[in-house]
Amino acid sequence: MIFPSALCHPHPDPEALARCLEGLGFRRTQSASPGLLLENGSLALRLTQGQAERPLRLEAQVRDLSSEAQALGAPWQAESEERLDPHWARQRLHHPLGLTLTLLREYSEDELDLLPPLPTHLDWQPEAVAALQQVLRQVPLDFRDAARRRATERAEYLCVVDGGLAPEPHHALQGLVDVTPAFQHPLLADAIRALGYAPEPLFAARQPA
Amino acid sequence: MFARLRRLPHLLRLAWGVRRLRRAAQGPEKALAQAALARALGGGRGMAMKIGQVYADRSGASALDELLHGIEPLPLTTLLPLIEQALDAPPERHFAQIEPHGIAASLGQVHRATLHNGSAVAIKVRYPDIQAILDGELALAGLIPGVGPAKRWGFDLEGYRQSLRDNFERELDYLSEARRQQWLREQLCVPGLVIPEVLLPLCRDGLLVQRWEAGEPLRSAESWPLGERLQVARTLLQTLFQSLFTLGELHGDPHAGNLRVRRGAAGVETLLYDFGCTLSLARERRLGLLRLILALRGEAEPIEPLQGLIAIGFDVEKLAHVAAEMPALMRLLLRPFLLNAPFDPAGWGLSAAFEAQLGVRRWWFRSAGPADVVLLLRIFQGLFNHLERLDAKLPWWPLLVQAVGEETLAEARALVLPTLPDGLSLSPTQPAATRLRVQLYEGERLKVDLELPADATAELESLIPEETLAQINAQQPGVVAEACARAQASGLVAQGLFAWEEGARQVRVWLE
Numbered sequence: 272m273i274f275p276s277a278l279c280h281p282h283p284d285p286e287a288l289a290r291c292l293e294g295l296g297f298r299r300t301q302s303a304s305p306g307l308l309l310e311n312g313s314l315a316l317r318l319t320q321g322q323a324e325r326p327l328r329l330e331a332q333v334r335d336l337s338s339e340a341q342a343l344g345a346p347w348q349a350e351s352e353e354r355l356d357p358h359w360a361r362q363r364l365h366h367p368l369g370l371t372l373t374l375l376r377e378y379s380e381d382e383l384d385l386l387p388p389l390p391t392h393l394d395w396q397p398e399a400v401a402a403l404q405q406v407l408r409q410v411p412l413d414f415r416d417a418a419r420r421r422a423t424e425r426a427e428y429l430c431v432v433d434g435g436l437a438p439e440p441h442h443a444l445q446g447l448v449d450v451t452p453a454f455q456h457p458l459l460a461d462a463i464r465a466l467g468y469a470p471e472p473l474f475a476a477r478q479p480a
Numbered sequence: 481m482f483a484r485l486r487r488l489p490h491l492l493r494l495a496w497g498v499r500r501l502r503r504a505a506q507g508p509e510k511a512l513a514q515a516a517l518a519r520a521l522g523g524g525r526g527m528a529m530k531i532g533q534v535y536a537d538r539s540g541a542s543a544l545d546e547l548l549h550g551i552e553p554l555p556l557t558t559l560l561p562l563i564e565q566a567l568d569a570p571p572e573r574h575f576a577q578i579e580p581h582g583i584a585a586s587l588g589q590v591h592r593a594t595l596h597n598g599s600a601v602a603i604k605v606r607y608p609d610i611q612a613i614l615d616g617e618l619a620l621a622g623l624i625p626g627v628g629p630a631k632r633w634g635f636d637l638e639g640y641r642q643s644l645r646d647n648f649e650r651e652l653d654y655l656s657e658a659r660r661q662q663w664l665r666e667q668l669c670v671p672g673l674v675i676p677e678v679l680l681p682l683c684r685d686g687l688l689v690q691r692w693e694a695g696e697p698l699r700s701a702e703s704w705p706l707g708e709r710l711q712v713a714r715t716l717l718q719t720l721f722q723s724l725f726t727l728g729e730l731h732g733d734p735h736a737g738n739l740r741v742r743r744g745a746a747g748v749e750t751l752l753y754d755f756g757c758t759l760s761l762a763r764e765r766r767l768g769l770l771r772l773i774l775a776l777r778g779e780a781e782p783i784e785p786l787q788g789l790i791a792i793g794f795d796v797e798k799l800a801h802v803a804a805e806m807p808a809l810m811r812l813l814l815r816p817f818l819l820n821a822p823f824d825p826a827g828w829g830l831s832a833a834f835e836a837q838l839g840v841r842r843w844w845f846r847s848a849g850p851a852d853v854v855l856l857l858r859i860f861q862g863l864f865n866h867l868e869r870l871d872a873k874l875p876w877w878p879l880l881v882q883a884v885g886e887e888t889l890a891e892a893r894a895l896v897l898p899t900l901p902d903g904l905s906l907s908p909t910q911p912a913a914t915r916l917r918v919q920l921y922e923g924e925r926l927k928v929d930l931e932l933p934a935d936a937t938a939e940l941e942s943l944i945p946e947e948t949l950a951q952i953n954a955q956q957p958g959v960v961a962e963a964c965a966r967a968q969a970s971g972l973v974a975q976g977l978f979a980w981e982e983g984a985r986q987v988r989v990w991l992e
Binding site for chain 2: 310312313392393394414417421424425427428431432434436437450452454479480
């Protein structure tokens with residue numbers, strides 16, 4: 272089995288291109304010839320002396336297209352932003368050394384004002400779905416997918432423990448309370464109260480799952 | 481002898497069907513092979529039909545239909561003398577009417593009838609020649625050679641043959657079946673379950689009469705709304721749990737042909753028929769299994785997994801060859817009972833994981849099991865087939881607790897397990913870790929302190945932000961994936977998974 276470890280790119284001036292790539296977070300590594308080896312932790316590039324057949328195209332996911340494009344500055348030339356679909360936008364930047372950088376930005380469910388469906392297996396009451404979807408918005412985005420799955424599983428478990436097959440709002444909210452770390456409890460309590468439910472009994476009955 | 485030889489071509493056709501099925505890849509080819517085998521098996525009464533019902537269950541509704549209609553029912557005129565002989569009276573003395581069209585089954589035939597008081601009943605009449613057919617097939621089963629893998633891994637072939645003989649003998653005795661059905665009807669207390677009432681005064685050795693309870697085939701429920709499908713699934717699960725752990729007497733033939741469903745004022749009902757084949761498990765065996773599950777869930781004192789398996793009836797000398805793998809293997813096999821979430825068989829990957837854990841030594845585990853464990857596995861397989869077709873995923877543990885009750889659980893916790901022979905390595909069931917912990921320090925300051933369910937370990941790589949994962953892998957290539965695999969292989973027992981430092985940032989991940 273062969274595990275490719277680097278992308279090779281011929282260029283008339285590898286040293287100049289390497290300096291440009293260092294501006295994008297690449298570091299030179301100790302390596303034997305041929306050429307220069309650079310890596311950034313997830314991608315390795317070997318630059319060799321030669322005629323470039325096409326521009327080197329790199330892609331990066333960023334949180335903000337315009338600020339990242341501005342931060343790069345001259346001599347990068349930026350195309351205008353493109354919305355690829357409701358979830359993704361793209362901006363391409365070109366460097367005179369023959370380097371094209373594509374910046375991608377994913378729009379979050381909050382920015383799109385979406386309430387993604389819950390990964391349910393039981394026959395949920397619509398009010399229970401709505402309650403959990405709303406309160407989940409208080410969970411930081413980076414942890415929300417995991418919280419959505421775990422709270423749904425926990426709510427379904429609690430519902431069956433209660434002898435039911437159709438989770439109700441109190442199962443949904445208890446499920447989220449049970450899987451939420453303690454430091455987020457104040458925020459969660461406020462969100463539950465804002466929906467019209469009393470958070471105290473839910474926190475009193477909390478069984479970390 | 482001649483009768484046995486006449487059955488031989490049929491059995492050869494079956495062998496070809498099995499061979500084709502084994503060689504078929506997944507997907508449509510496999511489904512076709514299964515359906516073909518089901519048809520071949522359905523071509524005759526007796527053992528072949530029994531095996532066919534199992535394959536038909538896996539192949540779907542059309543295969544089951546073909547199977548059930550593959551045998552031409554005997555004319556009622558052939559059966560009437562048998563009914564008269566069994567009752568020692570003309571049938572019309574007890575029945576106002578018997579419908580001429582019957583439904584053929586493996587060992588007998590069912591006719592709808594009406595009593596003189598107007599009640600509808602089902603009459604099951606044993607085929608006149610079935611005893612001779614079975615004797616011949618059992619004799620052929622006795623010719624299975626005890627060489628090759630069977631000998632190498634020490635399979636108890638005589639035990640399997642005896643178990644087969646015992647099952648068929650029980651199944652042929654309709655009076656005994658009637659009493660078991662009536663007993664289970666009285667003892668089983670599961671919401672939504674209906675077992676037809678047996679009319680014992682009319683039952684004889686080759687004749688069983690029960691109330692006619694009509695319902696739709698189980699496949700009808702596949703298109704019902706989710707809530708109703710879940711009710712059917714819950715009834716099936718709780719019936720199995722209560723039969724297995726509380727009563728020690730299980731319906732041994734839960735293929736779709738023995739199930740019906742119906743909607744009524746009382747909600748969704750699941751009807752269970754045909755108690756000819758049942759499995760009896762002694763108290764120590766059924767509670768031994770429950771004790772093992774409780775220990776693995778951390779709801780009872782830890783035990784050595786081998787002790788639980790020996791209580792169930794496994795051969796300790798054979799298990800000794802795979803003793804070290806038992807904790808992880810038990811977690812894998814009993815996963816539906818350990819999960820505190822709806823169980824989805826699709827994500828289980830039991831066969832592949834079983835093979836990955838034990839390799840060729842899996843045969844030690846298989847051959848260590850008592851002969852009737854095969855029947856128990858068939859019962860569970862039937863249940864999985866039904867749950868899959870109903871597309872119903874439920875958490876098993878709370879349903880088990882409700883079905884068996886606290887008394888049975890307490891009995892299992894108090895069970896005294898067999899001691900292990902001297903010298904056998906011990907690896908007590910460490911309860912599975914319940915939490916996956918992640919802590920991030922910046923200098924002395926705790927910045928992140930996460931508690932996730934231990935099951936989240938399987939998705940650890942997706943839980944770590946991509947950028948951080950890339951940094952970790954750049955420093956320690958593959959460390960996260962290796963830690964996940966190691967944790968899964970150990971059965972998710974408490975352990976450190978990995979640590980990572982960059983500058984003032986330190987990350988620790990562990991199971992507790």
